[in-house]
Amino acid sequence: MTPWLNTTPNPDFSIYNLPFGIFSTEELSPRAGIAIGDQIVDLCEMGQQGYFADLGFDSWVFEQKTLNRFIGLGKKTTNKVRIRVQEWLCDEASPLAKHPAGLVAQSDVQMHLPVRVGDYTDFYSSIEHATNVGMMFRDPENALLPNWKHIPVGYHGRASSIIPSGIPIHRPKGQLMPKGADKPVYKASGRLDFELEMAFIIGKENELGEPVSTSEAEDYIFGMVVFNDWSARDIQKWEYVPLGPFLGKNFASSASPWVVTMEALAPFRVQGPAQDPPVLPYLEYEGLHNYDIHLSVSIETEDGTDNVVSQSNYKYMYWNMLQQLAHHTVNGCNMRIGDMLASGTISGKDASAYGSMLEISWSGSKPITLADGSTRTFIEDNDTVIMKGHAEKDGMRVGFGEVRTKVLPAK
Known part of the structure; x- marks a missing residue:
């Protein structure tokens, strides 16, 4: 397939991709669009x-501030x-080619969170990540907890604090226990971390x-985004027993703005681990469902220097999306359109592919040096x-763009 539209070389948003998102400009209200190269098709x-x-549907769905109504029309x-x-x-005589107002430059738009997220669940489905955490904080010889290879472990997160790329966050404050102290203190987190997720x-x-x-x-999954599930490790460490993540996680999660459909990702299916x-029968599946x-x-430091600290791959996930959704609903839990289910931190086989600073610095014991010397x-x-x-x-490239978030000082 060769588009007639002149786009940037080797773009994430190729003719094979065409992800959906919500954008606006100074003149245009928030609305649905499809990304192609450095342009947007104004749906x-x-x-x-x-x-x-x-x-056979009302195009009113494209005038909404989220994709929920459109997604609700069904995959067909x-x-x-x-x-x-x-x-x-791919047709120079198409309505789009004859209607210039149907295209908007991405450089002129503001992107929004693509869906209204009613509920958000975070899983813990990378065996490499779970093993690293177990080695750091429990028994290096028995790093995984007894249930880990039997169920896709997860918890219910906070949907209200999911934000789109480009929105900064403030360093969170909370209660934590300083090393060697006999009582907790209230202060800004000193161990703010990212989690590389989808x-x-x-x-x-x-x-x-x-x-x-x-x-x-598979019929229940519309598409995917890149996801940064921010974590305050010191707050989390003090609070997580006995009920798990709370203030250490609920202050922010950042999502990429373009939703890549499962149809676009189909050529990249691979065998999982x-x-x-x-697994128990309800978690059994057939076919290739890792990607x-x-x-x-x-x-990126304040001077604009970019420092790559992790290169991983979603194919490493031990538990796949089908198993996560089946487990989430096996007790009768109902899903709603727009709900987000995150993978958990995606770590690979070696230190170059660790998906969090907790692992990269091995809980702070191994500092990394950036390009500016810091x-x-x-x-x-x-x-x-x-x-x-x-x-x-x-020759096909299907990308997600980026999710970018700046950390501001605590309020």
């Missing part, structure tokens, strides 16, 4: 011109929209009391953390 504008009328319809835009971009977005609802099986789960011992998605994290064990004020992801194969 609202094209819908108002009647170019989707024959697909959302796929038709994506394919139609793909056809337009999140999938629910595109179909199940009724309360009706589990979603692994054979059905062998699961031993065998070869290259991921990177960099720290060192880091965790994230400092005025650092900007940038995460990127893309899949590439046989």
Whole structure:
């Protein structure tokens, strides 16, 4: 497929991708669009011109501030929209080519959170990450807890504090226990950390009391974003027993603004890690359901210097999305359109692929040196953390763009 539109070389947003997002400009209200190279196809504008009328839905869905209504039309319809835009971009005589107002430069827009997130769940599904944490804080010989290879461990997070790329966060404050102290103190976190994750977005609802099986789960997953689940490790360490993450996690999570569909990611399916011992029947699945998605994290210092600190891959995940969704709903929990389910920190086989500063600095014992000569064990004020992801194969590139977040001093 060759688009007639002149775009940036080797873009994340290729003709094979065409992710959905919500954008606005000084003149245009928030609306749905599709990214292609350095441009955006304004679905609202094209819908108002009647170019989707024959697909049997009201183009009003493109005028909304989130994609929820559009996603709720179902994959049969959302796929038709994506394919139609793909056809337009490959046809110089298409309605899009004849209607310049249907294209907007990405450099002129503000991106928004693509969906209204009703509920957010964070999993803990990288065996490398779980093993590293277990080695640091428990028994190096028995790093994994007894349940880890039997269930996709997860917890319910805070949906209200999920923010899009570009929105800064303030260093969180909370209660923590200083080393050697006999009582806790209230102060700003000194161990602010990123977590390299991906999140999938629910595109179909199940009724309360009706589990979603692994054979059905794929139909419930609309697409994916890159996800930074920020963590205050010192606050988390003091509070997490006995009920798990709370203030150490709920202050912010950052998501990339473009939702890459599962159809665009289909060519990049790969076999996941062998699961031993065998899983219970409700977690069994058939086919390839891991994805070869290259991921990177960099720290941009205040002077603008970019320092790559991690290069990992989503294919390493021990528990896949089908198993996560099946486990989440096996008790009858109901999913809603727009819900986000995050992977948990994605770490690889060696230190270059660790997905958090907790691992990279080995809980602060191994500082890393950046290009400007400064060192880091965790994230400092005025650092900007940038995460990127893309899949590439046989001349096809499907990327997520980036999720970029600057850390401001505590209020």
